[in-house]
Amino acid sequence: MDLLAPIKDHHSERRLFIGRIVLSAFIASLLLGTVVARLVQLQVFDHEYFAERSQGNRVRIEAVPPIRGLILDRRGRVLAENYPAYQLELIPEQVADLDDTLRRLAAADLIDAADIPRLTEAAAAGLRFRPVTLNPRLEDAEIARFAVQRPRFPGVDFKPRLVRYYPHGQAVAHAVGYVGALTTEDLESVEASRYAGTSQGGQTGVEASYEFELHGYAGYRHLVTNARGRQIATDTSDVLDTLPPDQPPAPGENVYTTLDLDLQLLASRLLEGRRGAVVAMDPWNGDLLALVSAPSFDPNLFSVGMSPDEYRAMLDNPDNPLFNRAVVGIYPPGSTIKPMLALAALETGATNLTRKSICRGFFTLPNNTHRYRDWKPEGHGAVDIIDAIAESCDVYFYEIANEIGIDNMHRYLDEFGLGRKTDVDLKRESEGLVPSTAWKRERFRGRDPSEQRWYQGETVIASIGQGYMLATPLQLAVAAATMATRGERYRPRLVAAFENPLTGERRMLGSERVGRVSIDNSFYWDSIVQAMVDVLHGDRGTAREAGIDADYPMAGKSGTSQVFSVAQEEEYNEEELEERLHDHALFISFAPVDDPQIAVAVIVENGSSGSRVAAPIARAIMDEYLGYGDEKR
Amino acid sequence: MATRSADSPTLLDARSAPPGGLAAFWSRLNIDGPLFVALILVAAFGLVVLYSAVGENMRLWTNQLVRLLVAVVAMLVMAQFSPDFLRRWTPWGYAAGVVLLVLVLITGDVGQGARRWLDLGVRFQPSEVMKLAVPMLAAWYLHDREIPPSLKSLAVLAVIIVVPTVLIARQPDLGTSLLIAAAGIIVIILAGLPIRLMLGLAVAAVPGAFVLWQFMQDYQRQRVLTLLNPDSDPLGAGYNIIQSKIAIGSGGLFGKGWTNGSQAQLEFLPERDTDFIFAVVAEELGLLGVLVLLSLYMFIVARGLFIAATAQDTYSRLLAGSVSLTFFVYVFVNTAMVTGLLPVVGIPLPLVSFGGTSMVTLLAGFGILMAIHSHRKLLPR
Secondary structure, rough: OOOOOOOOOOHHHHHHHHOOOOOOHHHHHHHHHHHHHHHHHHHHOOHHHHHHHHHHHHHHEEEEOOOOOOOOOOOOOOOEEEEEEEEEEEHHHOOOOHHHHHHHHHHOOOOHHHHHHHHHHHHHOOOOOOOOEEEEEOOOHHHHHHHHHHHHHEEEOOOOOOOOEOOOHHHHHHOOOOOEEOOOOHHHHOOOOOOOOOOOEOOOHHHHOOHHHHEEEEEEEEEEEEEOOOOOOOOOOOHHHHOOOOOOOOOOOOOOOOOOOOHHHHHHHHHOOOOOEEEEEEEOOOOOEEEEOOOOOHHHHHHHHHHHOHHHHHHHHHOOOOOOOOOOOEEHHHHHHHHHHHHHHHHHHOOOOOEOOOOOOOEEEEOOOOOEEEOOOOOOOOEHHHHHHHHOHHHHHHHHHHHHHHHHHHHHHOOOOOOOOOOOOOOOOOOOOOHHHHHHHHHHHOOOHHHHHHHHHHHHHHOOOOOOOOOOOHHHHHHHHHHHOOOOEEOOOOOEEEEEEOOOOEEOOOOEEEEEOOOOHHHHHHHHHHHHHHHHOOOOOHEEEEHOOOOOOOOOEEEEEOOOOOOOOOOOHHHHOOOHHEEEEEEEEEEEEOOEEEEEHHHHHHOHHHHHHHHHHHHHHHHHHHHOOHHHO | OOOOOOOOHHOHHHHHHHHHHHHHHHHHHOOOOHHHHHHHHHHHHHHHHHHHHOOOOHHHHHHHHHHHHHHHHHHHHHOOOHHHHHHHHHHHHHHHHHHHHHHHHOEEEEEEEEEEEEOOEEEOHHHHHHHHHHHHHHHHEEEEEEOOOOOOHHHHHHHHHHHHHHHHHHHHHHHHHHHHHHHHHHHHOOOOOOOOHHHHHHHHHHHHHHHHHOOOHHHHHHHHHHHOHHHHHHOOOHHHHHHHHHHHHHOOOOOOOOOHHHHHOOOOOOOOOOOOOOOOOOOHHHHHHHHHHHHHHEEEEEEEEHHHHOOOOHHHHHHHHHHHHHHHHHHHHHHHHHHHOOOOOOOOOOOOOOOHHHHHHHHHHHHHHHHHOOOOOOOOO
8 A cells, every 4th residue: 555655664663653553552551550559649648638627627516505594583484595496597498589589579569679689698698508587586476377378488497496585584684684695795705605506695683693504515516517507307327437426515593583583573563654673682691572664665676686776776765674773773762770770779779769949940050051951841849869760850860960971971871771782693794872072072172172171061962872972673672671680781782592403403502691781789779670661550650641551560760862953942843843842752672670581672663652652562572572461462 | 563472461362362252252242351241340349439429319310321322332433443444534623523522612611610511412522532532643654654753753743732731721621631632642652753842842841830820710720839838728629539538538447338438428528429439438328438449440441451551553553552551640740730730621520430531532532442352453473
C-alpha cells in the first residue's frame, strides 16, 4: 500500500512509532504511579487524620435546653409551669409560592398581613429547610381553623413548643415575675454551656431571683447531619455508636414559694380597680404569704410574646402595671409608725404611760406661729399614749417628737427595719428613708449650712410619718411583723425550698433572723400592742369598723399619708380634690394578738383613709389566712 | 509492512487465539473482544458507583444507563467503517466541526456562563466532535507525508490544532480545549517529533504559561491558586479539594462500603456524581476499589496502544495511538485533580462520571480503534 508515497520508509517509520508508543507507555506509567502514590498517601498513611475529619464533618453537637423548674405556692399549687403552646411555622423549601401562601394565610386571618414583608425576608434569609415562625401564638380557634385548611397550605404547619405559663397570671405576676427573651448582655453574663439552646430567662420576681435553680443545665446530643446542617433521617446508629454518649439536660429545680395562693388571689381581688399593694408575712420566719401589687399585668404576654402595641399599652398605662408597688413603691408611712415611735418614746423616757396631753386639734412649736394640725380639726381632748395610738392623735406625737429626737426615731425605726433594704429575695427593692441629722447633713452636703441643719419642725412632722420619711409596703409589713414578735425581725423571703423534679428530693432554706429591737421592757410592748388592739377593738379605735365581729383579736394601726401639703388655714376637702391628690390609705396589722401568725401591710394609693379603705383589706386577708374566710365572704 | 511480531503478547491479541465460536463471533462484528470486555467492565463499575453517587436516584441512574447503551451502539457502528473510509471522510468531518463551533459561538445555548451547546434537532456540544476530528485530521495530514514531520508539516498541524482549540476556549471551555489540543499534539509526538524540539517547546511553555495566565478567567486562575493552597479558602474555592481529600483519605484501604460514604451521601463532597465521582469510589470502595478501576483503565490503554502498534498504516496507528493516550490523559487529569495534584478543571472520569455526550464520543473513539484492528489486511508472514 501507499505506493504513491515512495519517500516513506515504512520500516523506520514503524520503528520510530513503536519507540514513541513505548515512551508514551513509560510516561503514562510514571504519571499513573504518581496518582497511585498519592492515593496510598491519602488512604493509608493519612487515613486516620481524614477519617477523623470526615467524622467531624457529619456529626454536629446540638444543645438540648433543660426544662425549667416549676414555681409552686407553699402548698404545692402551681404558680408557673411549662405549657405546650402552638406556633405556626413555614418551611421555605416545601413552599412553592411563598407570596401566595402568605397572602392566603393572611386572608384566613392566621397571620397579620402587615407582617408579610418581614416574613418574606425571614424565609429568604435562612436555610431553606429551617422553619420560619409565622405566628408565635395560635389561639385554639386559630388551630381549629388552620387544621381544616391545612391541605391548602403545603409546607405550613403548627408546632408545639414549651412556653412558660402562669395559670394565675395577674394575681401572682409581681411576686413570681416572668420570663422573657434573654438579651445579648444577659447571655454574656451567664455560663454559656449551661444556657446553650435557651432563649428565655427570668426577668423579674422569683423567676429572676432563682434563675440559677430554675434553669437547670443544658444537655447535648449528637446529630448526624449533611453538609448543610440538615439532620439525616435515615438510621445513623452505626455512627452514633462510635461517639461519646449524649448528655441529657438536668432539669431546673422546682421552687416552693412561701406564697399562699388563696391569699394572693384574695388580695389581688380586693385591690381590683385600685392602685396599691398588700404584703402579708409570717412574723416568725419572714415567709411572705402574699405579695400583691395593683394594677397588675399578664405575665403570659412576656413568655409567649406580645405585639409591640400590647407592650406599648402596658408601658403607657398611667397606672404603671409593671411597677411593683409592694417592694419598689415608696410612700410616706404616716401614722403607721406611731406604735414604733411610742415604744421609742417610752424607752427613751420622752413620755410615760400615764402622761396625758390635751389635744386641741393643732400644735405649735415655742416661738413659732406655725400650726401643725391634727387630722381631727376639733382635737381629741385629753389623751395618753395608748389613746394617741388608738385614736391616732397627731398632737400627742407632735408634743413628744422633739423629746424623742430625730436621731432616736431613726435608731428605733431602723431596728424595726424601716429605711433599710429588707434583703428580700427579689432583684429590685427600694430602701425607703428614715431621716436623721447625719442623713440630712450628708444629703445636703456642699449646700448652705442652713439647708444641712435639722429643724425641730422637721422632727414634728417626722413623728407622724411625713416629711422626708418613706417606706415600702414590704418594710411596713416587716415592721408590723416585728411588732408581732415583740422585736424579733426576720428577713422576708419568697422561697423556702427547692425540689429536684427527678428524685423529689427537697432542699429547705432556713429562715433568717436579722435583727432585734433593743427594747426589753415587756410592759412597754404589752401596752403598745394593747393600743394597737384598741385601734380595731377599742370604743374610739380608728379602725374599729374593720375589727367588728372578728373571731380573734387583731392589732393594727392605720395611716393616712398626705400626697401634697395642705396650705395653712385651708381645709382639706375630699370631694374637690383630684383623685390622684387624695391621701394614701395605709394599714399595718398582725393577728392573733396572743399568738401572731400573720402580719399584713396594706397601702391603697389615694385611698383617702387608712382605717376605712386599707384596714378592711387587712382584715379580710387575716380572716382568710386564719381560717375564718368562708363565713365572712 | 506491519506483520505481527512473534513476541507480541498473545493475551492482548484476540486473533492469535485459535478461531473458535466466540472469537469468530467478535470478528464478524468487527469487535475487539478484550477491549470490549474491559470497556463494559469499567462502564458496569461506573454504573454501580454512580447509583451510590446520585443518592440512589433511579431516574438519574436509568438515564445514564440509556446513554451508555447509546454510546455502545455508537461504538459498534464506528467499528464497522474501514479505516480507509474514515480517512477519506476525515477532512469533511473536521470542516463540519469547525463550522459548528463557529455556529456555537454565534447562536449557541448558554449554560452555566458558557456557550457550549448547539440545538440542531438534537442538543449537543460540537466540541465533542472535535475531540475525534482533530486527531483524525492530524493523522490524515501526516498519512502520506514524511515521518518525522517536516517543519512545514508542523506549521500546518499547528493550524489544525489551534483553530478548534481557540474556538472552544472562547466558549469558554478551557478543559475541553486543552484536551483537544492534547489529542492533536499526541499525534505529532507519535509521528516522531524530535525529542530535542519537544524539550525546546517545554522550555518555551514557561513564558507560554505566563501568557496563558493573562488570558485566563478569574475562576480559572482561582483554581490554580487553590491547588497551591486549598486551606487558604476552606469554604470557598478550596472547599472541593479539601472535601475530596477527606473523602478519599477516610475511605482507607477497604472503604466505607458501597452507598455508605458519609462524605458523598451527606453531600459534603461537591460534584459527587460528575467530576468528583472518583472520590466516591475511593471513599466507599477504598484503595482496593480504586486500584481495580485504575487497572481496568490501564488495561484499556495498553490494549489501545497494542492496537496502535499493530496498525498497518500511518493514519491508523497515529489515530489509534492518539485515542488511547487521550483516554489516559482523561483518566490521569481527573484522578490527579480529585486527589489534589492538579488544579480543578472540569474533566469527567471517563465512563464513570454522570453525563452522556462525552461518553458517546469516547466509545465512538474506541469503535474506531476496533475498526482499525479488525480491518487489518492479513498479510503473509
